[in-house]
Amino acid sequence: SATPVVGRLGLEVADDRKPGALVVGVHVPGPGYAAGLVRGDVLLAFGTTRIDTAADLARAVARARPGREVVLTV
Secondary structure (H helix, E strand, O other): OOOOEEHHHOEEEEEOOOOOEEEEEEOOOOHHHHOOOOOOOEEOEEOOEEOOOHHHHHHHHHHOOOOOOOOEEO
């Protein structure tokens, strides 16, 4: 399956067998790396937005204002 690149987070994510976006790549340097994310982490929420798929994460990131701090639920 395709692996969307969530550019502004510096992450590559894929759908998992369960809800969430599975981190399959972390760009170094990048915001995801700086936040301590590693391959194998599963992102469950972006701020108050629940994440069920990689596409959900991409949409949430696209809607977010640049430079704004967002809490990720992992």
